[in-house]
Amino acid sequence: MEYILNIETATKNCSVALAKGGKTIVCKEIAEEGYSHAERLHVFIEAIIKEAGITLNDLSAIAVSQGPGSYTGLRIGVSAAKGLCYALDIPLIAVDTLQALASQVTISSGLIIPMIDARRMEVYSAVFAPNLERKREVLAEIITENSFEDLQETLYFVGDCAEKCKSVLTKENYVFLDKIVHPSAKEMSAISFDKFKKRDTVDVAYFEPYYLKDFMITTSKK
Known part of the structure; x- marks a missing residue:
């Protein structure tokens, strides 16, 4: 049965979940004010793979939250997902962040x-x-x-x-519904598995997060 690693970094919640057949079996996440994604993400991935008793080579796909959300958070998550897909030669699945949040x-x-x-x-x-x-x-x-x-x-x-x-x-x-605050990789599992079965994947080389709005860049007046 297919293992899919789900990565969610669009908000303050740095969240990683391993799913088997569309069901979450291990999840690690933490929501911090300081956005600790860069420090936490790869640690969580390694811990989840070890806890599940599998290796990265057992993964069938990587799913990543595509946004909208934090520019920096999305970049970190998508970069990690792309790197894994390249190294493992497996497909990349993009999951709508707001859909994952709504699915709770x-x-x-x-x-x-x-x-x-x-x-x-x-x-x-x-x-x-x-x-x-x-x-x-x-x-x-x-x-x-x-x-x-x-x-x-x-x-x-x-x-x-x-x-x-x-x-x-x-x-x-x-x-x-005050208790539902952040999107979580746990809720990505069913969505990403459905996309996987439909072969609804994205191009690893060209995929970019859905930022929705660009940074405002201003120049000084002379």
């Missing part, structure tokens, strides 16, 4: 709105149905009291933006 919610009706902090009142967000069908594309948007007002269903908000958005998003059909 179990509901039968309503809509799921995963949000990732993009500083100030800006967030990266999308809208998903309970079955994780995307209902609206990913946007970088500034949250106001009028955000999502066109959606009449019960809206379940998850992510690391809850505290700053609660004071603005106050309609009766808005529900904040």
Whole structure:
């Protein structure tokens, strides 16, 4: 049965999970303010492989969170994933970060709105149905009291933006699930396995994370 290593570094959570047949069997993660991804990621990978009693050569694919999210975090995760794929000659799978975050919610009706902090009142967000069908594309948007007002269903908000958005998003059909804060590699397992079975992979040489918005570069006026 296929082993897939899942890597999630799009937010403060540095998360690695090993999945067998789409089920997470080992996971190591830590969410720190200082973004310790560069120091933690390869340590977690080595520890997981050892704990599972396999070798890197037993892996069938590497899955990486593609964003949106932290520029530095995404670069670290994607670089590590690409390096492993090159060395092991195995495929690379890209997983939508917001979809993985939304997959932590179990509901039968309503809509799921995963949000990732993009500083100030800006967030990266999308809208998903309970079955994780995307209902609206990913946007970088500034949250106001009028955000999502066109959606009449019960809206379940998850992510690391809850505290700053609660004071603005106050309609009766808005529900904040405070315990779901960061995307995790654990939730990538089923998604990456489904992509693996469909051979839905990306080009290791040319794949780039989905940053959504570029850095603003300014030059001094002369």
